[in-house]
Amino acid sequence: MKHDIFRFLEEPREMPARVPLALRTAGDWNELYGGFGPSEAEHQADRCLDCGNPYCEAKCPVHNYIPNWLKLVQEGRVHEAAALCHETNPLPEMCGRVCPQDRLCEGACTLEDGFGAVTIGAVEKYIVDTAFAQGWRPDLSKVVATGRRVAVIGAGPAGLACADRLVRAGIGAVVFDRYEQIGGLLQFGIPSFKLDKAVIARRREVLEGMGVTFRLGVEVGRDVALAALLEDFDAVFLGTGAYRYTDGGLAGQDLPGVLPALPFLVHNGRIVTGGDTWGRPIAGWEDTLTLPKLAGKRVVVLGGGDTGMDCVRSAIRLAAASVTCAYRRDEANMPGSAREVANAREEGVRFLFNRQPLAIEADAAGHAAGVRMIETRLGEPDANGRRAAVPVAGSESTLEADVVIIAFGFSPVVPAWLDPHGIEAQGTGNGRIRVGGERRLPYQTAHDRVFAGGDAVRGADLVVTAVQEGRDAAASIARMLRRQAGGEIARSALDAI
Structure with a gap:
């Protein structure tokens, strides 16, 4: 295919087809995004301007040779593109799926300002998946063993x-x-x-x-x-x-019905892949935690990072009656990927911004029943340049919940x-x-x-x-x-x- 530098004017940015919303909310755990075929990948790769100073490459933590392997895709040279991907990234097919491209390579794409960034992540996924399916493997034939x-x-x-x-x-x-x-x-x-x-x-x-x-x-x-x-x-x-999950020090965080995000995700992941079942203690976790079934439950997730988005979207697939994400700053200051937030919102997650949790409240039986919160406003930047969340006096309220998942991060x-x-x-x-x-x-x-x-x-x-x-x-x-x-x-x- 001959490269047309103005291809982006007639070829809009497109992502691979997604699993229909009805299936996602009905419990479909398949990857949200499908894969490009050769024609779609070539057309999307051909949108690249081949900038003299590729900002996408500079923004990538592993500094992938992005314009170079996009060109190889345009030419149908998938095996060569896969080899080039692996020169900088040992796990390209995984990064193509889970990287927040909107904050990294695609966010830095010259076309992002008005035309829609090149779908770099989806093309990266296409390259490696296709090459592997065709039998390509990294060539180590010239490697000399050192004995070390x-x-x-x-x-x-x-x-x-x-x-x-x-x-x-x-x-x-x-x-x-x-x-x-x-x-x-x-x-x-x-x-x-x-x-x-x-x-x-x-x-x-x-x-x-x-x-x-x-x-x-x-x-x-x-x-x-x-x-x-x-x-x-x-x-x-x-x-x-x-x-180690970040302990918010909330009163009531040890109540039944309160879970740290990581054991929730680990145990549920094992269940989805057939490695465990409901009602058993979470294997490999320090405490004796049991994952409650979320079907019909009101679930509140505390935290606005990517882990929080994984939790809310998992809860949707587990048939929760309602799923709410509460975050202490506004949406513009959320640490999670904007694309993940958009997917969560589309799947029915409710977002409460500028809400800081104060305590988890219990019902008469001693089970988690809600989260007491206070509204916040953004104050002066903290030591890392982020604007602090300042509580607003007299704005406390309680958000009812049957299950509370704490996703304040890990260390x-x-x-x-x-x-x-x-x-x-x-x-x-x-x-x-x-x-x-x-x-x-x-x-x-x-x-x-x-x-x-x-x-x-x-x-x-x-x-x-x-x-x-x-x-x-x-x-x-x-x-x-x-x-x-x-x-x-x-x-x-x-x-x-």
Whole structure:
């Protein structure tokens, strides 16, 4: 197809077809967006202006070569486009599905101002899904084994990205994870309507074909000691994620009928995929929590981030009688993706903005019955530049609820089994692992042979930022191993990352 620089004038922005609203509200857990066919993908890719200074690429945390692989799609060269996608992103088919493109690449697209951004995420998904379906796999035929091995702790996006880059450099990667499937929150935290779990299973098959080994259901610190891993491996990467939910300190938050977002999403994800059933305690969670059935219940979700959107949209599919999202700032200041908010609203979620929860109230039986709230107005910016939510005196009210889900965010915890090795948090009360510093490689901890990245270092963030840190940490590991070997690991191996 010949590229027409003015294609965007006659070809409007289009997304793949979506699951009909009636099916979504009736409990359909399939991915909301379908996929492009070759013609649709080529036409949407052809809308790209091929800017001399591609803002989309600059805004992407992994700096994907977006205009380049869009051009390859225009020319029907899908396998080459897939190879180019993987040069910068070890998990492109997942980022194409779950990245908030409206805040990243597409939000920075030159056409976004008046013409509609190029549908970058949907094309990225098309490239990798199509290439995999046609049998394409990453080519490691020229990789030379170094004889070195790295233990990767955590099979979430940071750990998977690190393992991918290590094996491309000829370094063996063995990934340990306490859960029974790979993916971390990709598998257990993100609902199937955003990320089909078959996509994760296929990525596991691809990684194993590349030489990555997985040891699942193995918890470091319980089943195997870090000291043993340091004895058996040349280096260790920590991609332990962020699983501690932010405690809002609300009175009544321990009442029956109140759930933290993560165990709700984890357990429900297992139920949807056939890995668990209703009425049983949530496996792997510290407390004995049981997921209540939401059918016919009034559900209130506290928090306006992407996790909150996952919760409200899951509750809709679980046949809740009503679903309300309460957030303490206005819609313009919501941290969640605008596209996810729009999807939630379309599916019937009610939004209450400028509402700050004060307490969860109980009924006569001691069960959650509502959330006492106060209205807010936006005040002066806080230390991070965000305008503070200031309570309005005399504006308290109670929102009735049968189930309350708390989605205030998550933070990491430095595992106690790191203490004997001198690996510590970045500061007092901060659960993020300290990395870098003087005479340290990027992502290198206080222990020379232990590296860390992703949410464990950054705090809860996007999948794509975890991918970027896992990828870049692998480059530091390769550099460290090359130094130790006195040049034995060839520079070409490092360049492969």
